[in-house]
Amino acid sequence: MPPRVVLVTGVSRYLGSRLAAALAAEPSVERVIGVDTVPPRPEALPQLGRTEFVRADIRNPLIAKVIATSEVDTVVHMNVIATPLGAGGRTAMKEINVIGTMQLLAACQKAPSVRKLVVKSTTAVYGSSPRDPALFTEDVEPRALPKSGYAKDAVEVEGYVRGFGRRRPDVTLSLLRFTNFIGGYIETPLTRYFSLPVVPTVLGFDPRIQLCHEDDGIEVLRRCTLEEHPGIFNVGGTGALLLSQAARRVGRPSVPVPAPLVNVVARVFRQAGLVDFSPEQMRYLEHGRMADVSRLAEELGWSPRTTAEAFEDFVDARASFRLFPTEAVRDVERRVLSLLTRSEEAVRA
Amino acid sequence: MPEARVIPLEPREGREARRATRAGAAPTVVPEPAAASTPPSDWERKLAGGLAFLRRRLTGDYVVDDFGFDADLTEHVLLPPLRPLYDTWFRVETRGLDHVPDVGGALIVANHSGTIPVDAMMASLALMDHHPAHRNLRLLGADLVFSLPITAPLARKSGNTLACTADAERLLSAGEVVGVFPEGFKGIGKPFSERYKLQRFGRGGFVSAALRTGTPIVPVSIVGAEEIYPLLGNSKTLARLLGLPYVPITPLFPLLGPLGLVPLPSKWIIEFGEPILTAHLGGAAAAEDPMLVFNLTDQVRETIQSTLYTLLMQRRSVFF
Numbered sequence: 001m002p003p004r005v006v007l008v009t010g011v012s013r014y015l016g017s018r019l020a021a022a023l024a025a026e027p028s029v030e031r032v033i034g035v036d037t038v039p040p041r042p043e044a045l046p047q048l049g050r051t052e053f054v055r056a057d058i059r060n061p062l063i064a065k066v067i068a069t070s071e072v073d074t075v076v077h078m079n080v081i082a083t084p085l086g087a088g089g090r091t092a093m094k095e096i097n098v099i100g101t102m103q104l105l106a107a108c109q110k111a112p113s114v115r116k117l118v119v120k121s122t123t124a125v126y127g128s129s130p131r132d133p134a135l136f137t138e139d140v141e142p143r144a145l146p147k148s149g150y151a152k153d154a155v156e157v158e159g160y161v162r163g164f165g166r167r168r169p170d171v172t173l174s175l176l177r178f179t180n181f182i183g184g185y186i187e188t189p190l191t192r193y194f195s196l197p198v199v200p201t202v203l204g205f206d207p208r209i210q211l212c213h214e215d216d217g218i219e220v221l222r223r224c225t226l227e228e229h230p231g232i233f234n235v236g237g238t239g240a241l242l243l244s245q246a247a248r249r250v251g252r253p254s255v256p257v258p259a260p261l262v263n264v265v266a267r268v269f270r271q272a273g274l275v276d277f278s279p280e281q282m283r284y285l286e287h288g289r290m291a292d293v294s295r296l297a298e299e300l301g302w303s304p305r306t307t308a309e310a311f312e313d314f315v316d317a318r319a320s321f322r323l324f325p326t327e328a329v330r331d332v333e334r335r336v337l338s339l340l341t342r343s344e345e346a347v348r349a
Numbered sequence: 350m351p352e353a354r355v356i357p358l359e360p361r362e363g364r365e366a367r368r369a370t371r372a373g374a375a376p377t378v379v380p381e382p383a384a385a386s387t388p389p390s391d392w393e394r395k396l397a398g399g400l401a402f403l404r405r406r407l408t409g410d411y412v413v414d415d416f417g418f419d420a421d422l423t424e425h426v427l428l429p430p431l432r433p434l435y436d437t438w439f440r441v442e443t444r445g446l447d448h449v450p451d452v453g454g455a456l457i458v459a460n461h462s463g464t465i466p467v468d469a470m471m472a473s474l475a476l477m478d479h480h481p482a483h484r485n486l487r488l489l490g491a492d493l494v495f496s497l498p499i500t501a502p503l504a505r506k507s508g509n510t511l512a513c514t515a516d517a518e519r520l521l522s523a524g525e526v527v528g529v530f531p532e533g534f535k536g537i538g539k540p541f542s543e544r545y546k547l548q549r550f551g552r553g554g555f556v557s558a559a560l561r562t563g564t565p566i567v568p569v570s571i572v573g574a575e576e577i578y579p580l581l582g583n584s585k586t587l588a589r590l591l592g593l594p595y596v597p598i599t600p601l602f603p604l605l606g607p608l609g610l611v612p613l614p615s616k617w618i619i620e621f622g623e624p625i626l627t628a629h630l631g632g633a634a635a636a637e638d639p640m641l642v643f644n645l646t647d648q649v650r651e652t653i654q655s656t657l658y659t660l661l662m663q664r665r666s667v668f669f
Contacts, residue, residue, distance in 0.1 A: 130496035133515040134416045140515070204498025208417045208505070240413055242502075248409030259498065287495075290415055308412075326408045333404045341393040 002028040002226055003074035003116060007067060009058055009104060010079035011051070012036035014186055015120075015217065017044040019076065022222045024049040029226075033070055035063065036079070058100040064107035067114065074116040075108055076225055077101065080157055082122070082150045083189060083276045090149075097153035098160075105164040108171070116172040118224045119161050123177045123210075123234055123291045124151035128284045135292040138177070138232045149278040174224040179236030179291060182310050183214030184317030191314065192275045199247040200265055203256035207288025208240040211311055216304030220296065229299050234291035237307040243285065250315050251325065259286075416516070417505030420485070427507050428474060434467075435474045438614050439573060443475045445621040448567050451482040454521040455624065456559045457528040458649050459569035460547055460657060461536030464578035464597045467612060468571045472528060473507075475619050487520050488528040489513075489555075493594065517558035529555045531646075538583070538595040544575035545661060547654045553646040557636040560645075565624035568649050570656035573617030576667050578602070615667050618660050622652055 006023050010016040011034025021044075023032045032051045034040070039055060040048060056062045058079055067075070080097050087093035108114045126136045129144040136142070146152045158175065165173045180190045190211075193199065212235055220235050247254040257265050262282055269275045277285075297303040304310075389397065402425050405411050411421040435441050449455055459472060473486040489512035495501045510516045512529065520527045530536060535548040559566050582598035602609030625648065627635075635641055 130501065131492040131511065133513050134510050135515075135519065137515075202498075204501070206502035206506070208413070208415075238415075240415055240417060241409075242413055242417065242419070242506075245409040245411070245413065248407060251408075287501075288417075326410070329404050329408050333400045337397055337400055340396060341389065 002026075004029070005031045005033065005070055005072045005113075006074045006076060006225060007033045007035060007070075007072040008051075008076045008078060009035045009100075010077075010081075011053065012038050012040045012044075013078070015181070015214070015221075016078045017041070017048060018214070018218050019078065019221050019225075020051045021047040021049060022218055023225060024051045026222075026226065031070065033066065033072065035066065058104045059095060061103065061107070063104055064110060067107050067111045071113040072111065073113050074118070074225055075104070075114060076118045076120075076221065077104060078120045078221075079104075080120065080122075080150075080154060084149075084278070093150075094153060097150075098156050101157045101160050105160055109164060109168055114168075114171060116174075116225070116228075117161070117164070118174045118221065119157070119176065120221065121158055121161075121175055121177045122151070122154050123179050123236065123289060124280070124284075125155045125158060125177065126289060126291070127151065128207075128280075128287045128289045130287055132287065132289070135290045136234070137292045138234055138295055146280050149280045151280050172228055172230045174229050175232045176220060176224060177232065177234050177291065178217055179210040179212045179234070179289075181214050181217055182211040182314045184313055186214040189276050189281065193277065194246065194250050194252065194314070195318065196252070196274065199243075199252045199254040200257050200269075201243055201247070201254045202262055202282070202286050203258045205286040206242050206244050207285060208290050209243055209246060209288055209307070210236045210240060210290050211307045212236040213305050213310035213313060216310070219302075220300070220304065223300055223302075231295075231299070233296040233299065234293045235296055235304065236291060236293050237304050237310050238293055239306045239308055240288075240290055241307050241311055243288070246311060249311060250318075413506070416487070416508070416510045416520070417502075418485070418487070418508040419506040420508075423485075423507050427503075428477060431470050431474055432478070434612075435471055435478075438612070439471065439577075439617040441471055441475060441573075441617040441619060443479050443619050443621070445623075446475070446480050448621045448624050449476065449480055449484065449526060450565070450624075451484075452524065454524045454562060454564040455526050456517075456521060456555060456564055456566045457486065457526060457569050457621075458555060458566055458653070459528065459530055459571055460545075460653050461530035461532045462539070462544065462571070463537060463574035463612075464580050464599065465612075466530075466537060467577060468574040469528070469530065471574070471617065472569065472571065472619060476526060484526045486528045487525045488530075489517055491533055493534075512554075514554055514558050517555065518562055521558060521562040521564045527558075531555055531650075534594040538580065538597070540583070541575070541579040541581060544579075545572075545657050547650055547657075550646050550650050553642045556642045556645045556649070559627050560630060560636040560642070561633050563628035563630075563632055565626050565628075566645070566649055567624045568622040568652040568656070570620045570622065570653050570660060571617070572620075572657060572660040572664060573615040573667075576615035577612035579613070613668075616664070616669055618664070620656055620660060622656055625649065625652075 006029055008016055008020045011020050017040050020032050020034045023029050034051050034053045035056050037057050054066050056066060079100055081087045081093050084090040084093045087096055108117060126142045127144045127146045131143040146155060161175060181188050244254055266277050266282055413419045469488050476484045476486045485508050488509040490504055490509045492511060494504045495511055517527055531550040532548040578599045580597050580599060584596040584598060588596040
């Protein structure tokens with residue numbers, strides 16, 4: 001049964017407003033209610049269409065009233081914030097993430113109209129350590145639980161979501177663990193990282209990274225909202241890119257930083273407002289993380305684009321900043337060859 | 350200030366002569382468009398290949414798999430320096446390579462020795478260069494390998510992954526040849542006096558991975574690796590300080606410093622034994638039977654140990 005009234009938290013942020021727009025374009029959905037503490041950005045307004053906006057803090061019991069009076073049947077929780085900068089400090093971020101989720105779930109539990117809950121989580125809950133299996137499946141026990149920041153918040157949020165699932169077994173629960181987002185428009189710490197003139201890496205490490213294209217992320221959220229897909233799913237592209245390889249693909253030289261200095265360098269970047277990388281993400285820069293995304297593909301009968309394709313889209317959208325464009329490198333190669341050899345065939349091959 | 354004058358370091362005649370020979374080495378001395386018909390010579394092909402490789406590296410135009418295996422880098426950069434070691438230094442002799450299937454998964458189980466895992470590299474090279482299907486050996490390594498800087502990405506890029514059941518099963522069901530050294534650090538870091546005595550075989554995790562995926566187990570015996578760095582002592586204090594399982598003291602290391610890292614040129618034999626088939630044993634249910642797992646582990650261990658003794662009897666001397 002398609003949802004009638006959908007509530008989307010975190011609607012003023014990029015992915016939230018895009019999902020709300022996608023749901024508003026769906027004729028079967030009667031009402032789309034967006035909730036956030038700040039109004040949506042003006043440029044997002046035209047595509048938001050018939051989305052109704054409620055300025056409310058999910059940490060506030062007011063949210064229960066919204067759910068009850070509008071008889072919300074589907075709640076999409078996208079208000080778990082990854083960066084302290086956007087939230088106004090780590091304390092506020094933690095409060096929004098954890099207390100906000102608790103309040104929202106409490107409100108959902110009390111509302112008999114709620115039949116479906118979709119939660120946007122992250123594969124960061126698996127942590128990142130040298131003792132990890134190459135690919136995390138949804139039911140694997142992480143070897144090293146994240147101890148701080150966004151990842152820890154996400155682990156706690158998932159804990160409360162599980163508790164909610166126990167208390168309201170009648171609610172369809174989709175817990176989506178997204179890998180890092182990338183694409184032509186989205187702004188994340190990772191996109192800012194790859195936009196730096198030189199990409200700092202940890203000396204002696206070259207992690208595997210896995211990416212999810214923003215459009216595919218929205219598509220997965222949309223499908224899980226409109227259709228019934230209960231369970232926990234890793235969401236991301238298949239295949240890996242090495243960090244060094246990704247840096248080469250955007251045409252950025254990478255600068256290895258010795259491990260003892262990494263935190264100092266990260267703090268400098270953070271304070272300069274360049275890249276908001278928290279300490280637990282520094283571990284990601286050492287050991288990386290890959291998740292097995294086959295369960296989602298089986299459930300939906302559809303696959304997001306691969307990590308390489310998603311990254312290609314990001315590179316193309318910002319083509320202006322490629323330092324070594326593939327064509328230029330090819331050209332140099334051809335010239336060197338024709339300079340050194342006499343055989344045309346070698347050049348052509 | 351007077352300008353610095355460029356002084357040729359070589360008399361002009363010498364340079365001229367060298368240039369002439371270089372020109373002579375080229376296929377034909379026709380720089381005209383007619384050259385289009387000349388096939389590229391060997392070195393030209395190599396040059397083109399090298400440049401293409403550089404271009405791929407510079408633009409990130411290569412593929413790594415989920416485990417971080419970079420086939421392009423392994424083939425062109427990581428394996429070539431090992432070849433002289435394999436061919437001329439250790440003169441590795443392989444036997445029974447036909448016991449490794451051309452397609453599909455197989456689990457290679459071998460004895461581990463030599464202080465530094467040179468035996469792992471030589472076994473990889475044996476399968477890559479001398480097996481008719483040129484198979485990549487995907488080794489399972491200890492977590493220490495993946496926590497150390499430099500070795501961690503190198504290990505992943507050359508196709509290795511963490512020794513855990515999840516990874517082993519994933520690789521085996523993908524039809525890869527997986528290699529494992531169940532003795533681990535106990536084997537590679539054992540004193541010289543205990544050479545060719547197999548240590549305890551872990552907890553038999555490799556057997557259950559093979560059972561669950563129904564892949565054959567190929568017992569492999571490696572002779573020669575024990576003598577490359579005879580481990581006379583182990584600086585336990587230093588090892589504890591550095592967080593390493595052992596710090597080797599060999600006849601040449603640390604006495605000769607970096608020179609002590611040159612392995613002794615022992616003569617190697619790698620024998621791939623008769624595969625132990627597991628497909629008929631009942632898959633996942635069989636893996637849940639600890640008795641069967643223990644028995645199979647023992648069978649593999651006994652096979653390797655007895656083959657080692659046979660090979661040692663046949664060996665004329667350590668170095669020839």
